[in-house]
Amino acid sequence: MAFDDADERSEGVFAETIHSVIGYQLRRAQLSVFHRFSVAFDHLDLRPAEYSTLVLIAENPGRKQTEIADALQIKRANFVALVTRLADRGLILREQSATDRRANALYLTDCGKQFLAGAIRVQDELEHELVQMLGGDAARGQLLDLLQRLSR
């Protein structure tokens, strides 16, 4: 990932201007949080997009691939490999839709449900860690609200 111990070298470099740019701070925070995610999920070998896919399938069983992909803003072409990996690991089922034989209906397997339960525990711990960094639940609510205003 990122985050080596090379920050001492940039001591004394004036960076206040760029640090007050929303996009710059957004990117830094996002990289930091995703890095924490990858550390926390290392033993589960699960990436952020895979986690959100499992959550969405769990709460919307039987939906088409394209519907899940669109909800996550993932191009359907890129979603194929992601879904294939989850299916190969036995976490989800790709079932040909009865009403539209072009479409795949997605479901969690029992194994996938168990796996997701564990993943949610890891994610909840991470979220709690982030809330502590933010300074409490109110700050988290504020942040989510502000971020949502920037999306679209």
Next chain:
Amino acid sequence: MAFDDADERSEGVFAETIHSVIGYQLRRAQLSVFHRFSVAFDHLDLRPAEYSTLVLIAENPGRKQTEIADALQIKRANFVALVTRLADRGLILREQSATDRRANALYLTDCGKQFLAGAIRVQDELEHELVQMLGGDAARGQLLDLLQRLSR
């Protein structure tokens, strides 16, 4: 980039759970803001990392490549091509340091200073647009504060 008009297909997909995850919303907001950046900077053919590099060189003339790269958390190996492109465009100078002949001291050219002045105007406009989405300057300050707490 992203953002095609495929959101109608995900209508009715329940996504509240994943939408309340900090990392997920961070990623969405970051992608949205970077997309706006790429639209705004299309005519200048400038990427976010290049913009921040120009700003840092302007405020820290004569610094080594590694110092600027570290301040931006860019690996020095990846910084080479970025600096080469800016130098090839005549925006920056790579001068062999007098005190350490291994090192390159970085400077903006006069052309680079003019170019950056224009780029800063574009960035300021974008920032203003984002502040309006956030609901004012106070919200922007809050957001920057919260984001900084998540970085490292």
Next chain:
DNA sequence: TATTGTTATACTCTATAACTATA
């Protein structure tokens, strides 16, 4: 020995175009 800039390389993420089978 350690550091600077560099090259080579690989992996992930994301984007588009085009195919097939269905509708």
Next chain:
DNA sequence: TATAGTTATAGAGTATAACAATA
């Protein structure tokens, strides 16, 4: 014709390893 899933492919971004020149 249009859509769902798929394949192929290309461009960014980011990671590591290793080398030459210099300290």
